[in-house]
Amino acid sequence: MTVKQLIEILSQIENQDLRVVIKGYERGYDDIEFPEGAPLTIDVALNVNPQWYYGNHERVSPEHHQYGKHVEVVKAIVI
Numbered sequence: 363m364t365v366k367q368l369i370e371i372l373s374q375i376e377n378q379d380l381r382v383v384i385k386g387y388e389r390g391y392d393d394i395e396f397p398e399g400a401p402l403t404i405d406v407a408l409n410v411n412p413q414w415y416y417g418n419h420e421r422v423s424p425e426h427h428q429y430g431k432h433v434e435v436v437k438a439i440v441i
Contacts (some may be wrong), residue, residue: 389414408434408436
């Protein structure tokens with residue numbers, strides 16, 4: 363999902379004062395927090411983790427990663 367797609371989805375919500383939360387680790391929900399005051403921007407290798415207990419993508423250095431040139435690396439924000 364891109365920032366543009368997320369904004370498009372969120373702009374369709376009538377009540378713009380609704381709280382936004384993310385799933386907790388095992389149960390419950392947490393508020394979204396930005397410790398640095400803004401979302402963190404990172405480089406991620408897309409779709410490299412087949413294990414269900416890992417996220418699909420992995421943070422990498424764009425020039426030095428173990429996944430090879432066939433893996434797409436993109437900039438992403440962490441929410």
